[in-house]
Amino acid sequence: MFILGTNAHEQAVGSRMCDAFEETPWAYEKNYVAKIVELVKKYDVDIVFPQTSWEMFELSKAGDKVRKHCRLLASDHELVNICENKYLMYEHLKGKMNLPEYYLVHSIEELEEAAAKLGYPENDVVFKPPVGKGNRGVRVMTEKADRFDLLFNGRPFAKYISV
Secondary structure (H helix, E strand, O other): OOOOOEEOOOOOOHHHHHEEEOOOOOOOOOOOHHHHHHHHHHOOOEEEOOOOHHHHHHHHHHHHHHHOEEOOOOOOOHHHHHHOOOEEEEEEEOOOOOOOOOOOOHHHHHHHHHHOOOOOOOEEEEEOOOOOOOOOOOEEOOOOOOHHHHHHHHOOOOOOOOO
16 A cells, blocks of 8 residues: 655645655645645545545545546535534534533624523633634633633733733
8 A cells, every 4th residue: 555645835744754755735725736636646546535624525525526536535515614613513513412502603793682592791702713724713712701800811822812
């Protein structure tokens, strides 16, 4: 078995664990799919196995282009898109399994309304954007936190604050 590794960083840790390694654009960049197809042809790749959700999203969207040359281990783009969007995923799963109470908001006013419906400030409320990577945008609304301690002793997870 021949393993071709790819990454947007030439110094990627996994690069030394592969038979060959090629640097690629980030999956969200315009020429990512074209580069993957080029590498599939160059190395006669049998299977492309996306490792990140960005790769999965872009490769599934261009599935026909990739599947002309090899097998793509990715679901249809419609399903990947649903899974990438927390709100769409919950809507898709509604009635099929137990889900937490959730709301889609588009403004601070809607966020305050939804938080009140969820019992805030008596209850803590977790909010996150429908589409995001690596915990970006995830916050816990709580009245129990010590603001002074968070400001002066907590790790800075966001660049900006307001008081």
